[in-house]
Structure formats: C-alpha cells, structure tokens
Amino acid sequence: MIIQKTSNSRIQNLDKDNISFGSTFIDHMLVCEYENGKWGEVRIMPYGSFSFSPAMMCLNYGQACFEGMKAYKDQKGQVFLFRPEKNFERINKSAKRLAMPEVTREMFVEGLKALVDIDRAWIPQGEGFSLYIRPLIFATEEALMARESNKYMFAIIASPAKAYYSAPVSVLISDYYSRAANGGIGFAKAAGNYAAAFYPTQLANEAGYEQIIWTDDATHGYFEESGTMNVFVRVEDTIYTPPVSERILDGITRDSFIELAKRRGMEVVVDKIPVQFVINAHKEGTLKEIWGVGTAVVSNRFKAMGYKGERLTLPLLSDEESYAENLKKELIGIQSNQQEDPFGWRVLVEEGVAHK
Amino acid sequence: MIIQKTSNSRIQNLDKDNISFGSTFIDHMLVCEYENGKWGEVRIMPYGSFSFSPAMMCLNYGQACFEGMKAYKDQKGQVFLFRPEKNFERINKSAKRLAMPEVTREMFVEGLKALVDIDRAWIPQGEGFSLYIRPLIFATEEALMARESNKYMFAIIASPAKAYYSAPVSVLISDYYSRAANGGIGFAKAAGNYAAAFYPTQLANEAGYEQIIWTDDATHGYFEESGTMNVFVRVEDTIYTPPVSERILDGITRDSFIELAKRRGMEVVVDKIPVQFVINAHKEGTLKEIWGVGTAVVSNRFKAMGYKGERLTLPLLSDEESYAENLKKELIGIQSNQQEDPFGWRVLVEEGVAHK
Incomplete structure (x- = not known):
C-alpha cells in the first residue's frame, strides 16, 4: 500500500453542525487501478480528480457498482466500522454480475481501515454523526465497444455525515x-x-x-x-x-x-x-x-x-410503541459503541493501523 | 456554437486499412454542459479529456444514455448521415426515462452536422467504410446522493470504422x-x-x-x-x-x-x-x-x-436467397448513396456548414 498524504488538509473548513452531506469529502481517498488482467498497487492519496474522455466505458456502458457503509466515533474517540466483511462480500457479488474484476480483501477491508485511520479526525463525534463511506468500482477503458472493459478503477471516498431526523x-x-x-x-x-x-x-x-x-x-x-x-x-x-x-x-x-x-x-x-x-x-x-x-x-x-x-x-405509533424506532435505536447504539455488541458486528479501526 | 479547431491534427496517423475501431477518434468532439437548469453553449473542440473525481454521479448512479449512428462518404466525397432525426428523438426518450435533461435540435442535429463537416477528412471512402458516431449524455455533478444530478455533459465523439464481414x-x-x-x-x-x-x-x-x-x-x-x-x-x-x-x-x-x-x-x-x-x-x-x-x-x-x-x-442460405443479406445490401446502398433513396432517409452534410 502506497500512502501519499496531503500537505493541504482541508479539515479546518469542517463545520460539524453545517455539513453538506455527500459533497464534502475527507482529505484522502483510496485508489487502485486494474489493467492487463490484474489490480495494481493500492494507493491512499489526496482526494482529487483524474482525467477522462467521453469515450470512458463506464459513461457509455454503465459498468459500475458501489457500496454504502459508515464509520462511527464513540465518546472516547475510538473509531468503528460496521460489518465491513458484508460489504466486501457484496461488492464482489455486484462486480461478478456486471462482468467486472472482484476486489481483494487487502484492497477493500485493509485499505478501508487505513483510509479511515488516516482521516479519523474527519469523523464527527456525537449522537448520530458518522462518516459515510463509498467504495466503488467503475470501467475506465476509453473505447466504444459494447463489451466488458479491460481497465477499471476501484476507489473509496468518504463524506462526514451529521445526524438527521428522518421524518415519516x-x-x-x-x-x-x-x-x-x-x-x-x-x-x-x-x-x-x-x-x-x-x-x-x-x-x-x-x-x-x-x-x-x-x-x-x-x-x-x-x-x-x-x-x-x-x-x-x-x-x-x-x-x-x-x-x-x-x-x-x-x-x-x-x-x-x-x-x-x-x-x-x-x-x-x-x-x-x-x-x-x-x-x-x-x-x-x-x-x-x-x-x-x-x-x-x-x-x-x-x-x-x-x-x-x-x-x-x-x-x-409513539417511539416506544414502534418496532422500527426501537430496533433503529438499538442498532445505532451498537454501531456507535453505546451498547453491548453481542453479534461481533463492530470492528475497531486501530489507531496507526495505516502505518503498520 | 463555439468552434475551437485543433492545431495538431492526428489525421496523418489514420491508416484506413488498419483502423482500430472504437479507440481511434477524430480530431474534434462536440461538448455542451448543463448546469443551473439549462444547457450552456455548444462547443466543438479538440478531442480530449476532462477531470473528474470518483464522486461523479454517473459513476455512482448510472445516469447515462447514448446513441449510435453513422456517416458515410460517397464516391464523389459527399458526406451523408442516416435518419439523424430518429436518433435525436430517441436520445430524448432515453434521457426522459433516466430523469435527465433533453437535448435541443441545435445541440444534436446541427451540432452533429458541424462536427462531421469539420472532420469530414476522417471519414473513410469505399465499400462499407463509415464514421461511427456516439452522442451521449451523462451526469457530472460530484455528490454522493442517490437522486438525479444537477449537472450533465452532452458530448458527441466519433471513430472511423472499416467495413467488416459479419460472419454468421x-x-x-x-x-x-x-x-x-x-x-x-x-x-x-x-x-x-x-x-x-x-x-x-x-x-x-x-x-x-x-x-x-x-x-x-x-x-x-x-x-x-x-x-x-x-x-x-x-x-x-x-x-x-x-x-x-x-x-x-x-x-x-x-x-x-x-x-x-x-x-x-x-x-x-x-x-x-x-x-x-x-x-x-x-x-x-x-x-x-x-x-x-x-x-x-x-x-x-x-x-x-x-x-x-x-x-x-x-x-x-446463399446471399441471393437470404432476405437478411438482400435487405442489408439495399440499406447500405441507400446509406452510402450508391442507390436511390425513396424514403428521404439520407441527409447530406453540406460542405462548410460548420461555418454558416
């Protein structure tokens, strides 16, 4: 894994109470490119852009799949992922169905932990706050042929998310x-x-x-x-x-x-x-x-x-009567380390894991 | 329409008998961007790349549609499109179903004629040769929200195509x-x-x-x-x-x-x-x-x-017995101006139309 840290952190701009969800991104992203039948080296690098032409296959033939997951910070500042193995398994099911190369555990689970570790300061603390994480794979070959691509990018990007009340x-x-x-x-x-x-x-x-x-x-x-x-x-x-x-x-x-x-x-x-x-x-x-x-x-x-x-x-129904509300509360409690996790769903992101 | 011509034509590299279909592109492309609820100015510019981050909505939520069409050059060097109005109507049906903005006739039909006019030298002459044209619309907003994008790009790119025998x-x-x-x-x-x-x-x-x-x-x-x-x-x-x-x-x-x-x-x-x-x-x-x-x-x-x-x-069946073969021959004849067009399907691309 290559880690290239930014020299221009944007974290001083993060206002936890006014987060623009989905368009504020943490300092870094994880990227890995597929070519000649294999994935290259995993890189953690400053969040940013690549160049593409309108012939990029993903834009034409839609080979792209993603995952949605969250990291939570508890009251002591410890950071947890929630059942990341499940997302790892699922992205590969999606990839297979779309004739895309599957990703490795090192790229997905270990890469994710390293990225979250490096940008742990971006995860807002407090009731309902989280880091929304988006792993995705998409076709990058530039060619107008209605067949599976020979080149892909796997990326993980993330956006801090504030608690929001979801009205019925x-x-x-x-x-x-x-x-x-x-x-x-x-x-x-x-x-x-x-x-x-x-x-x-x-x-x-x-x-x-x-x-x-x-x-x-x-x-x-x-x-x-x-x-x-x-x-x-x-x-x-x-x-x-x-x-x-x-x-x-x-x-x-x-x-x-x-x-x-x-x-x-x-x-x-x-x-x-x-x-x-x-x-x-x-x-x-x-x-x-x-x-x-x-x-x-x-x-x-x-x-x-x-x-x-x-x-x-x-x-x-009142919150007390509602099964939806009761189960939600318990789940968030487990995710954010406010209550016991009898299932082993929570996965701690050890501090410094990116550099081990 | 803004026309910005390349100062580095690549046409001297075009080897008509060894065209790599779908990955050789003509000198120019047409681009038009949508923002704040409306399409901007149509630009014809050198074929090339734009910058994007992995948060680009098309890569995440798949809002993208396209057309496939061809231009043909006859023996006198005249260039024709085939039923472009049909592609124009269809791309807008696709766009509507995908909750994307429809394109205008000026962008699609007039833009296409101008692009083909400017790069008419790229269209190979001879039996079965053509220019394959790819108009497409895709979502360009960079945001992780599962809703329709607020920004789009409409582009037309094109690749010279050689005749190929399609074996059964x-x-x-x-x-x-x-x-x-x-x-x-x-x-x-x-x-x-x-x-x-x-x-x-x-x-x-x-x-x-x-x-x-x-x-x-x-x-x-x-x-x-x-x-x-x-x-x-x-x-x-x-x-x-x-x-x-x-x-x-x-x-x-x-x-x-x-x-x-x-x-x-x-x-x-x-x-x-x-x-x-x-x-x-x-x-x-x-x-x-x-x-x-x-x-x-x-x-x-x-x-x-x-x-x-x-x-x-x-x-x-022999080619003479085959309905498929007979109809194909007639259709190619009409498309490439080798025979009469009783339907009015052929559309001439006038020389110099880009500058009118």
Whole structure:
C-alpha cells in the first residue's frame, strides 16, 4: 500500500453542525487501478480528480457498482466500522454480475481501515454523526465497444455525515414501474439500478409521495423494496420482510434488523408480502407500521401509502410503541459503541493501523 | 456554437486499412454542459479529456444514455448521415426515462452536422467504410446522493470504422437471464442496460454461443432482442419481428428493414414471437433464417441457436436467397448513396456548414 498524504488538509473548513452531506469529502481517498488482467498497487492519496474522455466505458456502458457503509466515533474517540466483511462480500457479488474484476480483501477491508485511520479526525463525534463511506468500482477503458472493459478503477471516498431526523414519509405502491427483472441485476448495487428509479420517483413526488414501494414487475402483486431501501411490514406484532432474491438487494441493515428482532423474541416472517395482504390488514386495523431500512438513514417509517388512486393513512405509533424506532435505536447504539455488541458486528479501526 | 479547431491534427496517423475501431477518434468532439437548469453553449473542440473525481454521479448512479449512428462518404466525397432525426428523438426518450435533461435540435442535429463537416477528412471512402458516431449524455455533478444530478455533459465523439464481414453467429435463447423488466428501461439506450448484459453473454460464450437471444423475463417464452440488436425471424417467406415496447429498443435499423421489406412486397408480421413457434418451425423445416439488426453491423445472420441444452443448426442460405443479406445490401446502398433513396432517409452534410 502506497500512502501519499496531503500537505493541504482541508479539515479546518469542517463545520460539524453545517455539513453538506455527500459533497464534502475527507482529505484522502483510496485508489487502485486494474489493467492487463490484474489490480495494481493500492494507493491512499489526496482526494482529487483524474482525467477522462467521453469515450470512458463506464459513461457509455454503465459498468459500475458501489457500496454504502459508515464509520462511527464513540465518546472516547475510538473509531468503528460496521460489518465491513458484508460489504466486501457484496461488492464482489455486484462486480461478478456486471462482468467486472472482484476486489481483494487487502484492497477493500485493509485499505478501508487505513483510509479511515488516516482521516479519523474527519469523523464527527456525537449522537448520530458518522462518516459515510463509498467504495466503488467503475470501467475506465476509453473505447466504444459494447463489451466488458479491460481497465477499471476501484476507489473509496468518504463524506462526514451529521445526524438527521428522518421524518415519516408517504410511499406510492408501484403498479407500473419496476426496478428489477427476473434474471436481472436488482440484487446488485449496480449504478444503473439507481438511474432507472429516478423518473418513477419524480412521478411519485408529483403525486404527493416521497418514495415508491417497488413491486414485482410481472404482477405488481408483491412488495420488493422501498425507494433505495429494504422494506418491513408489521401486522399486529409480527414483522414481515421479503426474502432476498436476484431482484432484491441483500441489505446489511435489513439483515441486522432481522437479527435484532429475533434476539428480542419478536416474530419475524421472511416471505413474499402480497400487496393485498397489506391492504387488507390496513382495512382490518391490524397493520401497525411499515418502514424502510438502509445504511444512509438506518430506518425510515411510513405515514401513508398510495394504492390504486387511494391514499391510505398509517397509524402513528409513539417511539416506544414502534418496532422500527426501537430496533433503529438499538442498532445505532451498537454501531456507535453505546451498547453491548453481542453479534461481533463492530470492528475497531486501530489507531496507526495505516502505518503498520 | 463555439468552434475551437485543433492545431495538431492526428489525421496523418489514420491508416484506413488498419483502423482500430472504437479507440481511434477524430480530431474534434462536440461538448455542451448543463448546469443551473439549462444547457450552456455548444462547443466543438479538440478531442480530449476532462477531470473528474470518483464522486461523479454517473459513476455512482448510472445516469447515462447514448446513441449510435453513422456517416458515410460517397464516391464523389459527399458526406451523408442516416435518419439523424430518429436518433435525436430517441436520445430524448432515453434521457426522459433516466430523469435527465433533453437535448435541443441545435445541440444534436446541427451540432452533429458541424462536427462531421469539420472532420469530414476522417471519414473513410469505399465499400462499407463509415464514421461511427456516439452522442451521449451523462451526469457530472460530484455528490454522493442517490437522486438525479444537477449537472450533465452532452458530448458527441466519433471513430472511423472499416467495413467488416459479419460472419454468421451462434445464439443462445435465454431461459434465465433477462435484459429488461416490465415498467423498466429496456427501451432506452441506457448505459446500465449494457453492463447488465455482459455477464450472461460471457456465460453464453463459454457454452459456445456468441450472443444471447433475450426473452421476456416473466416467462422466457417470447423473443425480445438479440445481443445488442433487434431480432428478425423468417419462416417460409414471412418475416417476423417483435413489436417495440417498454422492454424493447425502437431500433432505427429495425424500422428501416421493415420499411424496405414492405416496399419489396415481402410479408412482415410485427408481433410477439413465441420461442415455441420458432422451435416448431425449425422441426418442420419451415424456419429459413434468423438475424439481428443494429447500427454497428447493419445485420448479422445466425447459423445456430441453443435451446434447453440442444444446439439447433439453421439453414445456410446463399446471399441471393437470404432476405437478411438482400435487405442489408439495399440499406447500405441507400446509406452510402450508391442507390436511390425513396424514403428521404439520407441527409447530406453540406460542405462548410460548420461555418454558416
């Protein structure tokens, strides 16, 4: 690993209470380039730009996938990653499906620890603050041929994130647009999946909904995901979530919610969720909550859902009554070292690990 | 339109008989940037690079679409585009579906003519030679937020292309992988659609097939496209091709083949093609040809198809007997001004139009 530190740190500009999420970047980034059938040396270098022409293959044929993860700083200043092995496994599943080279543990896990160690001063301390981390792989060969690229870049960039209250949102159950096909790439964190979702989301916004509940493309009869999150439904005291498949992302927050709920003795059913089952539960008054989960917001509760032209209001549970809120609180507690971690999910980033 | 000509033309390096297709670019490119809700000035400038960081939105969320088109030089040295209005309409359909700003006629059609005019010396003359042209739009904002970008680049780049003989290929009828979902983006020339096809194509290659015949994702019972091309099937003397839909690209070569066939009095049926219909016709000996059509190769005949573990050999018609070959010859004749153009498809690029 080559470490080239910046001589112009920008950290004095960091105002923790006014972070522009996603456009403020830490001093360094990790970069590794693939050529002639192999990855080159891992480099940690000042965050910055490369040069590209419009013939860059990623811009033309969309070979690109990414991960989203966070680092947390506890009250003593110790820094933790959350289940990084899961992201490492998943980026390689995405890469494989997109005919891209898989990355090594050294590049992903060890590289990530070194980067976070070097820029640990950038991680804001305090309730809900974190460092949002974005590993990505994209095709860099400059050629107009509709085939897999011969050159790639793996990069890790990161942006400090402040705590934000995620107000309950309204969601529209999709009866036309889809995000994934059978035998497609819905399970991958492929760049193209996101672009495909923006226009249907704009239409949902215009109809008064913040997000879409995606349904299966063949029948629109089953819940799949919600916005860019996995979805959970609570009927009476039972939690339902769809099984992962080639159309549904194997979310790490999803998996963590399931584990936490089971440990509390809650009943969790991982099975297909028919739209009609949810609508009927709403009619009968047994539908208690619906929420989405993902790395960025951890979880987001829904206050209303649109279905076939009707807007159905969901109950507003108190934080104490809400399973979504209770599980979220516990998860954040584990992530930020405020409570015991019986699962071994937290991974300490040792100080000075970058130089070992 | 701002025209900034290169002072270092690379045209002396162009060896028409040894063109490296897709990686040799003409001296200039067209560029136009979108910011603050509007497109800036159209610039024709030396082909080259821009700087970007790994936070560029296109690399993360895949907002990118493109067109493929060609310019031809006739024996007198006149230069023609082929149905450019169709590409202009289609790129805007793609852009809309990907929540990207549409481009103007001035940027696309007039810009294209100016670019081709300036670099007309790069267009190789002779049977089958052409200039392959790639207009594309991609998201350039540098931010990690899963929403549509606020900044875009529209570019047109081009690469000289030599005539190449497209040998008949073997195709595998897909019974698992899919390229498009109902309510998805299959009809758009979206970057992400191509990346999604590479891995299934690799698997087909390993099984001894060059391309995939994509089928509908719900049942795999109907032909949709073939590789990156639209597909035609001839049974006895009738030509079949699937209707365009939200899953199938509205191909300009497809449309031209249909028009040419109808004009010759051939029977053309635009309707769903059940896989079983093709397999049965093969058994009964009435299946005459299957071929794909697209801008790059115009058309490519198939010599065998794989289905449920069997390799079915297709008849090898002579060029005279083949509808695919006859229609291709006529289309290239029209494109390159070797024969009359009753449809008004050819568009002359006037000399000096860039400076008008």
